[in-house]
Amino acid sequence: MDIIQRHLRMALDAARMAIWDSHLTDGTVISSVVHWVGWGTGLLGLPPGDLAQPFAQFLQFVYHEDRDRLLNTMQEAVDCGSGYDVQYRVVWRDGSHHWLAAKAHVFYDDGGQPTGTLGIVWDITERKRIEQSAAREREQAAVTLRSIGEGVITTDEHGKTQYLNRIAEQLTGWGNDEAHGLDIATTLPLIDDDGAPLAEHAALQCLRLRQTINMPSQNQLVTREGRRIAVEESAAPIWSDTGELLGAVVVFRDVSHERKLSKQLSWNASHDMLTGLINRREFEAQIAHALHSAKQEDHVHALLYMDLDQFKIVNDTCGHSAGDLLLQLLAKMLQTEMRDSDILARLGGDELGVLLPHCPPDQALLVADGIRQSVKNFRFVWDSRTFELGVSIGVVEINRHSKSMTELLIAADQACYLAKERGRNRVHMYQESDLRLARRQGEMQWVSRLNEAFEHQYFRLYAQPIVGLGPRGEVHDEVLIRIQSDLGELILPGAFIPAAERYDMMAAIDRWVIRAVCRHVRSVREGKGAADAGTEADADGARQPAPAPAPYSGQYSINLSGTSLGDEGLHDYIIEQFAEHNVDPGKICFEITETAVIANLVKAQDFMTRLKALGCRFALDDFGSGLSSFAYLKALPVDFLKIDGVFIRDIANNAVNRAMVKAINEVGHVMGICTVAEYVEDDETLAVVRELGVDYAQGYAVGQLRPLHTG
Incomplete structure (x- = not known):
């Protein structure tokens, strides 16, 4: 018998269980005595050992909120002659709380009077902790789903509805209990913008393909009452820890306002x-x-x-x-x-x-x-x-x-x-003849408008960066002219230059620009034009934040017309402006179009040679547009070749353009001339230009216009 008891105690110790043995004297549990054997006292935080303990003393170890429930449960079992199965908390001397579970049977004497109880008791603290943690997580998930601002519906692996959160109930008209077990197509019926049912519900498609599904944004939900609500929905699979597909979760939201606003904005735009x-x-x-x-x-x-x-x-x-x-x-x-x-x-x-x-x-x-x-x-x-x-x-x-x-x-x-x-x-x-007539009449009108621009100072200067593509990334600016009308609109040169050329006003415009640029250089030197570098402007003058500047050379490129090349007094005028505004000639580059040079080749050579001696630089604009570009290039003291934009615009997709740019670039480099690609409007074009080894790029891909302060 001792061997059997010893084996039993070893088994109980291994299972972290103890014998629960109490003796009743008058049939009341409160007056009974509890016997702890061996390891059992450890359940109360006491040292191991046999212990006889009055029940009232044992109750002092029980958490105060559980005492009455424990005593009543055990007393009811004694009174009814049944066993009991109870869980309660005990408090150790160090203040820590522990959960115990106890099962016991009641024993009686021959007269039917209860004499005691016998059972087992064990620690369930860890199990309770896990259960409470899981319960908290479930509650938090439930609270989250209830409070989330989007409708959420979960299904089983067959597309049967399992759960709707509060928003889903409000949008669909179905209660959570009512919808349970219904097909998702019944709980969440969806139609397209034309009112036709979807070929396959998002949730069913998700379950079939076993992947997340995002549906088009034009779907509508038909509520239980028959109303239509514009929604956006998506469905994602729910997986078990072992990789088993358990179902799908559908998330949807009411986008009626956004869709109405989008339609309104679309209408407003057109x-x-x-x-x-x-x-x-x-x-x-x-x-x-x-x-x-x-x-x-x-x-x-x-x-x-x-x-x-x-x-x-x-x-x-x-x-x-x-x-x-x-x-x-x-x-x-x-x-x-x-x-x-x-x-x-x-x-x-x-x-x-x-x-x-x-x-x-x-x-x-x-x-x-x-x-x-x-x-x-x-x-x-x-x-x-x-x-x-x-x-x-x-x-x-x-x-x-x-x-x-x-x-x-x-x-x-x-x-x-x-x-x-x-x-x-x-x-x-x-009629076709109307074009020439209207153009001539328009040019006549521009003569008076140009005179007005001179008189009332309506001319404005803007600068567009010419950015080096080498490691230094040096930047200089091309100066561009605009007219700001009395209504505030900016008029581009394409509108007034033809009239200025026809009626011999270009020389006056060129002189105005030269003087204005010299004033700007002086104002920058004196600290008055620093604000110009902080903003950029589109072609219509709308200002916007400028990107981080590259190293700036302080060099300005000024366009000169073919008329100015034949202006005998322009050379002296330029020297006067340099002297008056203390401008370093090395900071000024004059741009002359290829066609203007061809028309005035001898005068152009003389003009360029004299200003080069002062330190000015020259760029040949729109290079490649003429038929004899390379033939006369050796005769001109040119520092920059600006490759005609007609070759640059489609260079990423046009092999002929690419070959032309490559040839111009190589010839320029052989002659010691830097090359500039004009009209570099996007990153793809910029990448090709850089790959070909062009020295500089100009266009919206590298920098936009900004206004110049002219003093």
């Missing part, structure tokens, strides 16, 4: 806010589409450009509110008189455009005259005043011979301009 008509940007896209169909399918369309003749009177006498209302009413009136396929747009303040698809010229003239008559018959009343309007309309045919969308708009604008010039309130059909 429409005029005042009239609701499409704007110039969208109208140009429609013209481009019509031009494509004309070229590809030999269709014929017509473009109308309209300018209201008396609109300014309404604005000036009644205010802009009246002008706005007038445009709104006119837009509505004109829309009612057009075919469904005709496209009416607002192009500017009082300028409208009409695209007439599949409309031959004769029919277009009839339509245009009908519009003209409708506008003439229209009466606008404001504060008891009545206004009669007129409209000048230019008409252009769009056919397979039309060149580009831009040229079509220019032609229509010119035809409209001629309609105004010939008496207003009339229709003019564009």
Whole structure:
């Protein structure tokens, strides 16, 4: 018997269990005595050894919140004659808490009176810790899912709904308990933007492919009540620790506001806010589409450009509110008189455009005259005043011979301009001869505007970096001229240089630029122009943060026209400006186009040689555009070759352009001349230019325009 008891005790010790043995004297547990044997006392934090302990004393080890429950459970077992299975906490003398579990049976004497209990007790602290940790994690996950701002639905491996969080319940209309076990396509029914059910639900696709699925952003959820909500959803697989696919989790959110806002922004981008008509940007896209169909399918369309003749009177006498209302009413009136396929747009303040698809010229003239008559018959009343309007309309045919969308708009604008010039309130059909006439008239207007620019100081200088592609990355600037009108807009040189060249104003412009650059150099030296380096500007003058500057050489490139090469007094004028503003000639580089040099070769050689002696440098601009570029290059004291942008723009995709640039670069280097690639507009082009060994790059890929302070 001793051997059996010894083996039993060894087994209990190995299992970290102890005998729970108590003796009852009057049938009450509180007056019983508990017997601990051997290791059992360790469960109370006491040294090992046999111990007889009154139950009331044992209760002092029990955590105070568990004492009544433990005593009542054990007493009820004694009273009922059943065993008990109980868990409770004990507090050791060091203050630590431990969980114990106990199972016991009740024994009785021959008279049926309870005499004691016998069972086992063991420590379950670690198990409880794990259970509580898991419970906390489950609760935290549940709280997170309940509070997350997106709908979350989980499924089993067959696509049956297992759980919906609070947001999912609100969006779908299904309660968590109601949806449990339903197909995910029932709980979360999705349709596309056209209202058709999806070919395969995101969750089912995820389970089939066993990978995360992100669905297109145009889907809609059909709620339990039948409402449609724009949603974005994704589904991801749920894996067990052993790699078994347990199901999928679908996350979705209401994007109704974002989608509505996106549609509104898209509408705003293509429409005029005042009239609701499409704007110039969208109208140009429609013209481009019509031009494509004309070229590809030999269709014929017509473009109308309209300018209201008396609109300014309404604005000036009644205010802009009246002008706005007038445009709104006119837009509505004109829309009612057009075919469904005709496209009416607002192009500017009082300028409208009409695209007439599949409309031959004769029919277009009839339509245009009908519009003209409708506008003439229209009466606008404001504060008891009545206004009669007129409209000048230019008409252009769009056919397979039309060149580009831009040229079509220019032609229509010119035809409209001629309609105004010939008496207003009339229709003019564009002819090829109109282009030369309108261009000459436009140039005449520019003469007065250029004189005004000189008188009122409307000229502005901007600088574009020319960045070295070598290790030093040295930077110098090309100076570019603009005109800032009295309305604040920046006018590019392409608009006024042709007129300046035709009417011999280029020499005066060149002198203005030379003097302004010299003033800028002085202002930088005196610390007044430092702010210029902190911002950049687009071509329209919008300022923006500049990138971190590369090492700056302080050198400026000034463009000189062919006219200036024949200016006998320009050399002396340049020397005077250098002296007056204390400018180092070595900081100035003059850019001359290849065609200008060819036209004035002898004078160009003399001019360049004299200024080179002072330390000035020279760049040959647009190199490669002429037919005899290499033949006369040896005769010119050139420091830089600026490779014509026509070879640079498509160099990444055009083998011929690449070969031309490579040849120009190699010849330049053999002659000791640095090369500059113009119009380097993107990283791909920059990479090719760098690979070919070109010395410098100029264009938006390496730096944008910034305004120059000219003192």
